Amino acid sequence: xxxxxxxxxxxxxxxxxxxxxxxxxxxxxxxxxxxxxxxxxxxxxxxxxxxxxxxxxxxxxxxxxxxxxxxxxxxxxxxxxxxxxxxxxxxxxxxxxxxxxxxxxxxxxxxxxxxxxxxxxxxxxxxxxxxxxxxxxxxxxxxxxxxxxxxxxxxxxxxxxxxxxxxxxxxxxxxxxxxxxxxxxxxxxxxxxxxxxxxxxxxxxxxxxxxxxxxxxxxxxxxxxxxxxxxxxxxxxxxxxxxxxxxxxxxxxxxxxxxxxxxxxxxxxxxxxxxxxxxxxxxxxxxxxxxxxxxxxxxxxxxxxxxxxxxxxxxxxxxxxxxxxxxxxxxxxxxxxxxxxxxxxxxxxxxxxxxxxxxxxxxxxxxxxxxxxxxxxxxxxxxxxxxxxxxxxxxxxxxxxxxxxxxxxxxxxxxxxxxxxxxxxxxxxxxxxxxxxxxxxxxxxxxxxxxxxxxxxxxxxxxxxxxxxxxxxxxxxxxxxxxxxxxxxxxxxxxxxxxxxxxxxxxxxxxxxxxxxxxxxxxxxxxxxxxxxxxxxxxxxxxxxxxxxxxxxxxxxxxxxxxxxxxxxxxxxxxxxxxxxxxxxxxxxxxxxxxxxxxxxxxxxxxxxx
DNA sequence: ACGATAATCG
Numbered sequence: 074x075x076x077x078x079x080x081x082x083x084x085x086x087x088x089x090x091x092x093x094x095x096x097x098x099x100x101x102x103x104x105x106x107x108x109x110x111x112x113x114x115x116x117x118x119x120x121x122x123x124x125x126x127x128x129x130x131x132x133x134x135x136x137x138x139x140x141x142x143x144x145x146x147x148x149x150x151x152x153x154x155x156x157x158x159x160x161x162x163x164x165x166x167x168x169x170x171x172x173x174x175x176x177x178x179x180x181x182x183x184x185x186x187x188x189x190x191x192x193x194x195x196x197x198x199x200x201x202x203x204x205x206x207x208x209x210x211x212x213x214x215x216x217x218x219x220x221x222x223x224x225x226x227x228x229x230x231x232x233x234x235x236x237x238x239x240x241x242x243x244x245x246x247x248x249x250x251x252x253x254x255x256x257x258x259x260x261x262x263x264x265x266x267x268x269x270x271x272x273x274x275x276x277x278x279x280x281x282x283x284x285x286x287x288x289x290x291x292x293x294x295x296x297x298x299x300x301x302x303x304x305x306x307x308x309x310x311x312x313x314x315x316x317x318x319x320x321x322x323x324x325x326x327x328x329x330x331x332x333x334x335x336x337x338x339x340x341x342x343x344x345x346x347x348x349x350x351x352x353x354x355x356x357x358x359x360x361x362x363x364x365x366x367x368x369x370x371x372x373x374x375x376x377x378x379x380x381x382x383x384x385x386x387x388x389x390x391x392x393x394x395x396x397x398x399x400x401x402x403x404x405x406x407x408x409x410x411x412x413x414x415x416x417x418x419x420x421x422x423x424x425x426x427x428x429x430x431x432x433x434x435x436x437x438x439x440x441x442x443x444x445x446x447x448x449x450x451x452x453x454x455x456x457x458x459x460x461x462x463x464x465x466x467x468x469x470x471x472x473x474x475x476x477x478x479x480x481x482x483x484x485x486x487x488x489x490x491x492x493x494x495x496x497x498x499x500x501x502x503x504x505x506x507x508x509x510x511x512x513x514x515x516x517x518x519x520x521x522x523x524x525x526x527x528x529x530x531x532x533x534x535x536x537x538x539x540x541x542x543x544x545x546x547x548x549x550x551x552x553x554x555x556x557x558x559x560x561x562x563x564x565x566x567x568x569x570x571x572x573x574x575x576x577x578x579x580x581x582x583x584x585x586x587x588x589x590x591x592x593x594x595x596x597x598x599x600x601x602x603x604x605x606x607x608x609x610x611x612x613x614x615x616x617x618x619x620x621x622x623x624x625x626x627x628x629x630x631x632x633x634x635x636x637x638x639x640x641x642x643x644x645x646x647x648x649x650x651x652x653x654x655x656x657x658x659x660x661x662x663x664x665x666x667x668x669x670x671x672x673x674x675x676x677x678x679x680x681x682x683x
Numbered sequence: 684a685c686g687a688t689a690a691t692c693g
Contacts, residue, residue, distance in 0.1 A: 261684080292684045327685040362686040397687040432688030439689095464689045471690065502690045509691095537691050571692050579693095603692045610693075638693050673693090 099124060100132035107133070107143045112150055125151075127163050134169040135208070141173040145182060152189075164196050168206040175216050180223070187220075187227045191236070200224060200243045218249045226255050229262040234271065237262075241275075245282050253279070257290045269297040273310075286314065292325045299332035304341070307332070323349070323357050330360060334367030342367060358384065362395045369402035377402060391422065397430045404437035412437070428459055435465060439472025444481075447472055463489070467499045474507025482507055498529050505538050509545065517542050533559070537569040544576025552576065567593070571603045578611030586611055602628070606639045613646025621646050637663070641673050648678055 094102075103121055106114050115121060130151065134144050148162065148170050155161055167190050174183045190196045190203070203224070204217055221244050228237035237259050244251050256279050263272035276294045280286060291314050298307040307329065311321055326349050333341030342364075349356070361384040369377035381399050385391065396419040403412040412434065419426060431454045438446040447469060451461065466489040473482040482504060486496060501524040508517035521539050525531060531539075536559055543552035552573060559565050570593045577586040586608055590600055605628045612621035625643055628635060635643075640663040647656040656678060663670060 257684085264684095287684090289684045294684095296684065322684090324685045331686070357685085359686040364686095366686075392686095394687045399687090401688070427687090429688045434688090436688060462688090467689045497689095499690050506691060532690095534690050541691065566691095568691050575692055601692095607692075636693095641693080 094124075096126065096128045096132065100129045100136070103129070103133050103147075104136045104139050107139050107147055111143065112146050115147075115150065125160050127160065127166065130160065130162065130166050131169055134166060134173060141177040141179060144170055144173050145179075148186075161195075164190065164198065164203070165206050167196065168203060169208075171220065172207060172213075172216060175213060175219060183220075184223055184227060187223055188231070191224070191227050191231055191233065200240050215250075218244075221249055222252050222255045226258045229255075229259040232262060232266055234259075234263065234266075234268070238275065241278070251282070251284055253284050253287055253290065256284060257287070257293070260290055260293050264293060264297040269301050269303075272297050280317075286317070286319055288319055288322050288325060291319055291321070292328060295325060296328045299328050302332075302336075304329065304332045304336075321352070321354075323354050323360065326354055327357070327359050327363060330367075331363045334363055337367075337371060339367075356384075356387075356389070358389055358392050358395050361389065362398050365395065365398050365402065369399070369406070372406070374402060374406050374408070391419075391424070393419065393424050393427055393430060396424060397427075397433055400430065401433035401437075404433055409437070409441075426457075428454075428462055428465065431459065432464055432468065435472075436468045439468055439475070442472070442476050444469075444472050444476060444478070461492075463494045463497060463499075466494060467497075467503055470500065471503045471507075474503055474510070477507075477511060479507055479511060479513075496524075496527075496529075498524070498532055498535060501529065502534050502538050505535075505542070509538065509542050512545075514542050514546050531563065533563045533566055533569065536563055537565070537572055540569060541572040541576075544572055547576075547580065549576065549582075565598070567598055567601055567604065570598060571601070571607065574604055575607040578607040581611060581615030583608075583611050583616045602633050602636060602639065605633060606636065606642060609639060609646075610642040613642050613649070618646040618650050618652070635663075635666075637668050637671060637674070640668065641671070644674055644678060653678075 099121070103115070106121065133139060133147060139147075148166065151160065151162055167186055171183050171186050174180075174186070200221060203220070207217060207220070221240055225237050225240040225244075228234070228240060241251065241256070241259075243249075256275070260272050260276060263269070263275065272294055276286075276290065279290065291311070295307040295310055298304070298310070311325065311329075315321065326345055329345045330342055333339075333345065361380055364380045365377040368374075368380065377399065381391075381395070384395070396415060400412045400415045400419075403409075403415065416426065416430070416434065419430070431450055435447050435450050435454075438444075438450065451465070451469070454465075455461070466485060470482040470485050473479070473485065486500060486504065489500070490496060501520055505517045505520045508514070508520060518539070521531070521535060524535070536555055540552045540555050543549070543555065556565060556569070556573065559569065570589055574586045574589050577583070577589070590604060590608065593600060593604075605624055609621045609624050612618065612624065621643060625635070625639070628639070640659060644656045644659050644663075647653070647659065660670065660674065660678060663674075
């Protein structure tokens with residue numbers, strides 16, 4: 074109904090009379106006040122609002138003489154004082170205001186009001202109802218399209234996916250113009266909530282309904298698929314879209330390089346790189362970051378450095394991401410000197426290190442047990458106005474735990490909680506394993522039980538830590554119970570198996586230890602250096618040294634690196650059996666491979682000579 | 684729309 078029609082009707086039905094002014098008259102009065110002096114008089118002399126009703130509100134809001142901005146302040150005033158005016162703003166008031174705001178292109182404000190509608194249980198309703206409230210006289214032809222479009226976005230922002238798709242259905246059915254940009258927002262929302270399948274499905278619908286797809290939408294769907302490890306499906310989608318004329322760009326390609334890089338599929342990585350060359354898509358700084366990650370994480374730091382150099386030579390501007398990455402990898406591979414040189418270089422180039430950058434350095438000095446250096450970095454970071462976050466706190470606590478400084482770690486936990494940062498699943502794991510290392514098993518277990526009581530869901534690492542504690546206590550019953558429960562939810566990994574295998578090997582229960590190794594291999598969970606070292610240790614002490622030697626050779630065949638611990642176990646086994654020649658041969662081999670023998674090795678060798 | 688920091692095993 075138009076304003077004119079409405080006012081005519083009101084005038085006919087409610088003739089004005091001095092004792093009780095009509096709705097129309099009150100609305101006029103309020104409007105005049107708003108126009109001449111704004112909101113103030115209504116706030117100070119609120120008598121005008123004593124007989125307010127939804128009709129009057131509507132009349133004021135739709136009065137073309139009242140500026141949209143004044144309508145908005147009036148609306149907000151009523152909303153703030155809903156109890157006082159005993160008037161709840163109804164859906165029509167919202168729609169009317171939105172329409173006024175659209176008239177003056179106040180899109181952000183429109184969106185705010187729509188957000189109020191969809192988040193209010195009393196206002197939320199199907200899109201068709203909202204549309205039906207739009208005045209016939211609204212002479213903005215695209216208003217309905219715009220309103221629906223915005224509604225879809227607002228639903229997406231609120232993760233109300235069914236409703237968002239409902240708006241899409243409605244717009245499609247009624248032939249409204251759907252903006253790709255809004256669909257894109259919905260795709261991103263799906264992705265953020267890990268609803269990759271819905272994201273993919275909705276993208277399909279976009280394609281079917283003839284919306285002009287952009288490379289942005291395509292890339293975000295592909296990225297969702299890749300993040301779930303479905304790289305092949307991503308490739309298929311890209312192929313299909315290329316046939317439809319959509320050109321992938323550097324970001325699309327980066328997504329694939331990253332996905333292949335994460336699974337160490339160098340064939341895949343190179344395939345994408347040559348596709349980029351063929352399409353003449355130049356690398357950007359993110360491409361280099363991904364390549365550096367990919368090579369460095371395979372232990373090829375020289376190659377990673379070469380990419381970093383190539384990037385600089387090509388004049389591609391380094392940013393704080395790529396610096397953080399290369400700094401982090403140099404740290405992890407023990408090149409602390411190079412890491413700090415890069416850190417200086419970053420600053421010299423006018424870039425600003427952030428929490429990630431400091432996090433990489435702090436993490437690595439903590440791992441090396443250099444807590445004094447870590448504290449210096451923390452101070453430097455704070456002096457630059459960067460606040461400690463949860464990751465840094467956890468990192469520091471882990472550092473203190475590794476040095477056995479439990480009191481320091483627990484003190485930090487208190488500081489962290491005082492700062493309003495939650496003790497999360499990482500914190501609990503760190504403290505529990507720290508306590509476990511000091512043989513404070515009861516406290517360690519209590520820590521993990523507290524975690525569950527506080528509603529923090531345990532993950533594979535937490536449960537592995539718990540299994541480790543039970544194994545160290547020799548309580549294999551409980552260890553096995555937790556382990557079998559893991560089959561249902563958080564799946565065991567190599568470390569989980571290692572904890573059990575270590576426990577059994579240490580107690581000489583070699584049959585069970587070997588059975589577990591077979592089981593993990595059957596499941597495709599790869600034994601690593603730790604698995605073998607535990608077994609070798611067990612066989613050397615309790616079993617057959619020849620069995621240990623077999624495992625030792627198996628490691629070499631599988632390309633697993635033996636550590637000082639592995640050698641020590643092997644050497645002590647051989648010495649114990651009086652096979653000194655073989656023991657000394659291994660000792661030489663160990664030194665040749667660059668390992669520094671520790672006291673235990675000497676002890677074994679010497680004791681074997683007796 | 685892509686890329687960087689945290690946890691377990693003598």
